[in-house]
Amino acid sequence: MPKPFLRPLRKPFAALAAVCLLGSVLPAQGAEWNTATLLEQLSKQKSARGSFVEKKYIALLDAPVESSGTLAFTAPDKLEKRTLKPRAELLRLDGNTLQIEQAGKEPMTLALSSYPEVAAFVDSIRATLAGDRKALESSFRIALNGNAAAWTLILSPRYSRMSDVVTRVAISGSQAEVRKIEFSLPDGDRSEMLITRTAP
């Protein structure tokens, strides 16, 4: 167990979570592979591009709704989600600034810190892609399942203003590649985004 891993975990509850995490990770991986190594591996990716297909399972609707487009990440804090179908949309996150563009509408710029409910969605993805452990841990409790070839990082919001919006974020992938992001909502609805990596 490398020392830096324990250092931020001062609160007993977090420590408990860490113990559970160790229980789930160590038997599968040995001392070689854990959250720290995964995030470090992710943080080495300076940029990544991919296409995505997102399905939302909403109780109100009889069938899931689907959208698709491209994703691009540039370390350390730029994330661009370009939706092409069913309607063109662009989300561009740069630092604390979130820019939203929708076809035929004025672009909108807002400060992420003023909208925790939006931050819950975008910041979890960005911080994971960046391997930014500090950012992740400031908002989420982290758990890791699986192995280097097929892992799932489970993020649970620490604070109610975020958990009112998202109860759980599950990010899965293989090695340094993120392949699926799932959001679970308090009302039981969920969304599932499948990512296919494309050449940068």
Add this chain to the structure above:
Amino acid sequence: MSLPPPPPLSPRGRRWPLAIWLAAVAVCVLVIANTRFVADLSAFMPRSPDARQQMLLEQLRDGIIARLILVGIEGGDAAQRASLSRELAQRLRQESGIIGVQNGEADIEARDRAWFFDNRYLLSPEVTPQRFSATGLHDAISHSIDGLAGDAGMLLKKILPRDPTGESLALLEQFAGSGQPRKLEGAWASRDGKRALLLIQTNVDGTDTNAQAAALERVRAAFASLPGRSADNRLVMSGTAVFSVASRERIEGDIHRLAAASLVLVILLLLSVYRSPRLLATGLLPVLSGILGGIAAVSLAFGNIHGLTLAFGSTLIGEAVDYSIYFFIQRAAGIDAKRFWRTMWLGVASSLAGFMVLLCSGFPGLAQLGVYSMAGLVCAALTGRHVLPALTPQTLRLADLSRPAALLDRIIAASRRLRPALIALVLAAAAWVLWHGDSLWNRQLNALSTTTRAEQALDESLRADMGAPDMRFIAALTAPDAEHALQAAEAVGAILREEIRAGHLGGFTSPAQILPSLRTQNERRAALPAPAELKAGLDSALATLPLRADRLDGFLADVEHARQQAPLTREGLAGSASALGVDSLLVHRAHDVLVLMPLKAPAGQELIDTAAIEARIHAAGLKDVAVLDILAESTSLFSSYLNEARLLVGGGMIVIFLLLLVALRSLPRALRAVAPLGCSIVLVTAGLLATGHSLTILHLIGLLLVVAIGRNYTLFFDAGSHTGTAQQRRQVQVSILVANLTAVGSFGVLAFSSVPVLSYLGSTVGPGALLAFVAAAILSPTPDADPR
């Protein structure tokens, strides 16, 4: 004394002027007692030639925008600032005179948002009969379902059951781009997060500076009484009210301080010459009469008098005191009174001519100044002519000025040798001034503003933090009543929406977006189908969509409620952010209603083609709508007023020259009389440029004053050179020097004012009067016959 003293006046002859004078003074005092003294800045803003622009500028100045106070709380940490913001808002909401306080509090914002949501079927421009047909519903709902697939889907699904056609989103879209401040700890905060922000709306008239001061004091007192406040918390405020109150304090302070300083200066100077308090008191009578007469005249002509006019008034001392100085000193020298008064009246007449041009000015403040100066000078001259002789002993015993007079005479004689140097200097300065070309003139709108740089910087930073709509581009119209005004705003809005789609416009704000006209509300209500019809339409609309009708019961209920609800009115908005929005854009005035629709440039652009948009609105038959770029309008207005002032001041100077030419009946003498003034103007202008000042209207007025005052010097130098004895000539020269020193003193003091308008005038007239005297001395003609 070679000339006989003037014949003594009979007691009766002495009494009449005094009686008339006392009566006139009493009338003036009576008028002044009923005079309103104002200090708002409007008098020194250009008066627009175009009535429509005029009303717009007035509205921007005196309307709702003048009633907003931007407040920042600084110091401490973000959480503490946010809680102070909430406490302050809560206290202020209970204050009378404060209509609304916005600070981003969640429950108040939620209430405002709920209002828009609840009234969406009356507010949304999309509500039409087609939209609520089966196909219309199908299109709108499938559009909403597509929206669920998008980024905001998980947020939108909450409103879909009650608003499947997306009316609340259509409303939201109208306000897109009108930024809101960022929020920190549940309250508005500056961009850097170091300041909590509040927006206060008062019910105080923009021109009522006393009430504005009281409102600001209430905010300060409320803040000071907050229990959670710590020592390092500060309150900062900005807005028109803050500017007005601060400028008034500054102007008043300056008037008191500077008037006192120049009075003391003049009194000391005169005492040293007169050596008699009685003579001093008598000598001030023309000045005081002039000031009283000036104030009374302005009050009668304009209904009020501006603080700045008064401040200029104190400088009338400069010219009016000269009358008694010339009178006393030259009378003591035994100079023929007839001859003296002939010179004096010529001076007064040419001053009147000079100031008369101010009456044509488009600046109300300058017109006041013209009336003030003309009335004041006439009163002062009449008092000097008819009251002074009645109150002064026949033979005056002044301080013995023969030795300084002799010294002065030698200096003046010696200074004549400087003529070539002076001419060379003036030519060089003139060339340098001309080389500046148009950069000689200061065309900036805020050049005369009485607000300090620090105040402006605070205002800009608070406004930027607040994301307040930029009121630079505006479509404006008037209508006889609110209903017609809103209908017109809706018609204009329809064209503006097309302009947005065509990419010519980024967005616009209209009062009809918050409070539609009754006609439109009724049309929208009529577009909503009855329950059974809506149910049927919905069933057929949803047939091919993944949404079942039974999920949309909330929608059916809300539409039915909208069909039955009473129309929205301004009264129903009281206290909400919407009320503030409507009041600022739908302005009730004495005889009509003014609509202001701020426009936003397309993304990535700074400018709007106002002419093109106005043309399209006019082409649609809406002829009375003006689309304005306020910045360009005011800058060009200001520029045109500077041009006007240049013409007027130039004209005034020419009139003065012509008068001199007629009176002196000799072109060379007239030229000699104005040459020193020309030198002074050139040198003062060069001096101002050298110290980094380009010329504003006030500098121009200052130059006109230099001509008015300096002209007396050259006239008396001219008269002195043709006057009797050498001793008399020397006395004349002394009288000119004393008069000059009082002018330089009283105007020079103004140069130290922190109010730009006053300091510009002081820094022009003070040095200008001195230079006029020096140049007049250097260029003065060699005496006819020097007995020495």
